[in-house]
Amino acid sequence: MSRLRVPVTQHDHVIGPENAEVTLVEYGDYECPHCGLAHPVVKLLCASFSKRLRFVFRHFPLSQVHPNAEPAAESAEYAGAHGQFWEMHDGIYENQDRLGLPLLFALAAALGLSESGLRNALVTGDFKPKVRSDFLGGVRSGVNGTPAFFINGERHDGTYALEDLSAAIEARLPVRAGL
Amino acid sequence: MAQILAAGAAAPNFKLRVTPDQWLSLSDLAGKPVILAFYPADWSPVCGDQLALYNEVLPEFRKHEAELLGISVDGVWCHEAYTKDRRLHFPLLADFHPKGKVAKAYGAYRRNEGVCERALFVIDRQGGIFWSYCSPVAVNPGADGILDALERLPSKGKGHEQIASSSHAA
Numbered sequence: 100m101s102r103l104r105v106p107v108t109q110h111d112h113v114i115g116p117e118n119a120e121v122t123l124v125e126y127g128d129y130e131c132p133h134c135g136l137a138h139p140v141v142k143l144l145c146a147s148f149s150k151r152l153r154f155v156f157r158h159f160p161l162s163q164v165h166p167n168a169e170p171a172a173e174s175a176e177y178a179g180a181h182g183q184f185w186e187m188h189d190g191i192y193e194n195q196d197r198l199g200l201p202l203l204f205a206l207a208a209a210l211g212l213s214e215s216g217l218r219n220a221l222v223t224g225d226f227k228p229k230v231r232s233d234f235l236g237g238v239r240s241g242v243n244g245t246p247a248f249f250i251n252g253e254r255h256d257g258t259y260a261l262e263d264l265s266a267a268i269e270a271r272l273p274v275r276a277g278l
Numbered sequence: 279m280a281q282i283l284a285a286g287a288a289a290p291n292f293k294l295r296v297t298p299d300q301w302l303s304l305s306d307l308a309g310k311p312v313i314l315a316f317y318p319a320d321w322s323p324v325c326g327d328q329l330a331l332y333n334e335v336l337p338e339f340r341k342h343e344a345e346l347l348g349i350s351v352d353g354v355w356c357h358e359a360y361t362k363d364r365r366l367h368f369p370l371l372a373d374f375h376p377k378g379k380v381a382k383a384y385g386a387y388r389r390n391e392g393v394c395e396r397a398l399f400v401i402d403r404q405g406g407i408f409w410s411y412c413s414p415v416a417v418n419p420g421a422d423g424i425l426d427a428l429e430r431l432p433s434k435g436k437g438h439e440q441i442a443s444s445s446h447a448a
Contacts, residue, residue: 101422163365164330238335243420244327 101241101254107155110229112184114145115153121271123264124155126237126247129172129191130165130198137246137259138192144264151272156188158233159245167198169230174203176226177217183210282385282397282412289314289401290383294371295354302347302371304401311344311408311431312401313424316386316394318415320352320360320370328396328418333366335421342428349373349380350394386412400427403434 103124107113125141127134145154158175160168171191178187190206191198207217220226237247241254248255248264251271257263283289289312293303304312317328332339332346339346348370352360357370373380373394381387386397398419400409409427413419 101420161330161334163333163367234334235338238331238338238421239425241420241422243331243418 103249103252103254104240105236107153111155111157112179112188113153113155114185116150117153119153120151120273121148121268122153122155122251123268124157124249126157126159126233126242126245128158128160128165128168128245129175129195130168131161131245132195133259134246135192135195138189140259140261140264143261144268147265148268148272152268157237158230159237159242159247160230160234161245167200169227170200170203170221171198172230172233173221173224173226174207174217176229177220178207178210178212180226181210181212183212186210282395282410283399283407285407285409287407289399289405289407290380291405292380292383294349294373294380296369296371297358298354302369304405307345308405309403311342311403311428312399313339313344313346313428314349314384314397314399314401315346316349316381316384316397316399318388318391318393318396319350320356324396324416324418329366330364331418331421332368333364335425336367338421338425339428342431343434344400344428347371351378351381351392388415398424400424400431402431 107122107124123144125137127137141154145152158172160172162169175184175187175191178184187206187210190209194202204214204217207214240249246259248259250267255264255267257267289304291304293301296302315332329348336346346368348368350370351373353374354372357372361370377392378387378394381394384397384399386395388395396413396415396417396419398411399407402408408431409423411419411423
C-alpha cells in the first residue's frame with residue numbers, strides 16, 4: 100500500500116484542527132473532471148465529520164493534458180498568499196466548466212484581489228515551485244492520477260464516492276467511550 | 279501474468295521503429311540509464327493516465343540523465359497520432375512487426391491478448407536490468423518505483439572518482 104511520504108506542514112492548505120483524529124489529504128488537478136466531482140464530496144465530509152477531520156489539498160496538475168490546471172493551481176496559491184486559498188479553490192471547482200484565464204481573473208477580482216498582481220505572478224511563475232513541489236511529493240507517494248486521497252497517511256484505493264470515503268474515514272476514528 | 283526479466287539480467291538489445299522513418303536501438307542509448315515502459319495500448323484509459331503522468335515527471339527522470347521509452351504493439355502511425363494528441367515528449371516504440379518480439383524477449387507479452395504487459399524496467403548505464411516491475415494490467419503503477427530505482431543507481435563516474443581519490447591518497 101502506498102504511503103504519504105510528505106508530512107502535513109504549515110506550508111499546506113488545511114481545513115480543520117491540527118489535533119483532528121483523521122487527516123484526509125487530496126492530490127487534485129483543477130481541470131480534472133473527477134476532481135470536480137469529488138469537490139462537493141469533500142465539502143460534505145468536512146461538514147459531517149466537523150472537528151474530527153482535517154482536510155489538506157495539494158496540487159497535482161497534469162498540465163500537458165490539462166493546460167488550465169497549472170495556471171489554476173498557481174492562481175489558488177496567489178490567492179493563498181493573500182489568505183484566500185479556499186475561496187479561490189472553491190470558486191475554481193464550482194465554475195470548472197468555464198475554467199480558463201478569464202475565469203481565474205474574474206475570481207481574483209470577485210475576491211478583491213489585484214488582477215494585475217495575479218497576471219504578474221502567473222507570468223513570472225512565482226508559485227510554480229510550490230505547485231511542482233506538491234506534484235513531486237505526490238509522485239513519490241505513489242499518486243498515479245487524480246483525485247488521489249490519503250487517509251492518515253495511507254492511500255485510499257476505493258472510489259471517491261461519499262459512502263466509500265466516509266466509511267474509510269469512519270474506520271479510522273477512534274471509538275469514543277459512552278458518556 | 280508473464281514472468282518478466284528480473285534485476286541482474288542483461289537487457290536484451292532491440293531495434294524498433296520510433297517514427298515512420300526513424301529507428302531506435304537500445305544500444306544507441308548506451309551509457310545512460312533507460313526506463314522502458316511496456317504498456318498494452320495507445321488510447322486505452324489506464325495507459326493514457328500512466329503516460330500522461332510520466333510526461334509530467336520527465337524533468338525528474340532527466341535529472342538522472344535517464345531516457346524514457348514507451349513500448350506497445352501499436353504501429354508507428356498510431357503512436358504518432360497518440361503522441362500528438364497527448365503532447366507526449368518522449369518516444370513511443372512500435373513493437374509491431376514481428377508483433378511483440380521485444381516484449382517477448384523481456385517476458386512482458388500477454389499471449390492470450392496479443393499485447394504488452396504493463397511492465398517497467400530501469401536499465402543501468404552498463405546495459406543491465408537494475409529494477410523491474412509488472413503491474414496488474416488495469417492498474418497504473420505510478421512513477422515512484424522508477425524514481426526510487428533511479429536514485430539507487432550508482433551515479434555516473436562514481437567508480438572513477440573512487441579510483442582517483444584512492445590514487446591521491448597513495
